[in-house]
Amino acid sequence: MRISDLAARSGLSTKTIRFYEQSALLPAPPRTPGGYRDYPEQAVARLAFIRDSQGAGLSLAEIRSILVLRDSGQAPCAHVTALIHQRLNDIERRLTELAKTRDALNGLARRAALTDPTSCRESDICTILSSVREKPRG
């Protein structure tokens, strides 16, 4: 299978496929006499796996670490489980942070709705945003 066929079947661009090869995610395939990459069927599954893993929030580096294990003949289950829990932690943390930012923004939106533009002085730059923190002295 040539690279453009693999691209069509995987939904990735040929650029991305070559990039994955260079990133050690996809093994270098054999070449035709003319020098073209000639992929086996399994390449489709491999790319699908990469996509699924990305969908699960794993980085390419993490996906590579799974593939390295698998390619060395080991079952990567324990590793995968650990990665999943790490990601879960990350995501929980980011969710918390984002929710905090959202709450702050909602507060600002409420303040903005009450702001009289004529009350803004140049030295404040913008009273809506400036008074996010209480200033010890003004």
Add this chain to the structure above:
Amino acid sequence: MRISDLAARSGLSTKTIRFYEQSALLPAPPRTPGGYRDYPEQAVARLAFIRDSQGAGLSLAEIRSILVLRDSGQAPCAHVTALIHQRLNDIERRLTELAKTRDALNGLARRAALTDPTSCRESDICTILSSVREKPRG
């Protein structure tokens, strides 16, 4: 005030302050005869404003757009309000996506807990992750 003093009072590095000047966030200050930057007091407030705005989730480009307005003598209230609502939209969307990813990962974690490592065949790479999508044929 020299740049290191401003750095100390703003909690930023001198590198960052010069970067902000180059990014048109902080006006270029006058120089001493020796060529050193010599900041006025207001610079502290300006950097504090930038930090507050970043804390509200605004990008440097957005903050710049506010400062440009203010520096041109206009009250940026309407603009700021629009930015806040845009950010709120972005954040809500990201929260939704992250929550979806978290749910997917929780599903995977549950599946992983039930996985028998001996059931993994090499062709699957990893059954925990591979079966995220149902395959039409296997």
Add this chain to the structure above:
DNA sequence: CTAGACCTTCCAGCGCACTGGAAGGTCAAG
């Protein structure tokens, strides 16, 4: 033989917000 669709390699850039380092200038203390 030629057009053009595909392939190859290599290098470079995106966006974001910095950060690091080299090479050199300034200034106050001793």
Add this chain to the structure above:
DNA sequence: CTTGACCTTCCAGTGCGCTGGAAGGTCTAG
């Protein structure tokens, strides 16, 4: 005069996951 803390500019790199483009090779149809 020297040391050393500070300052200057400029260039380049970080991480992430690609994406673009140039310059050239291969293969098929007509």
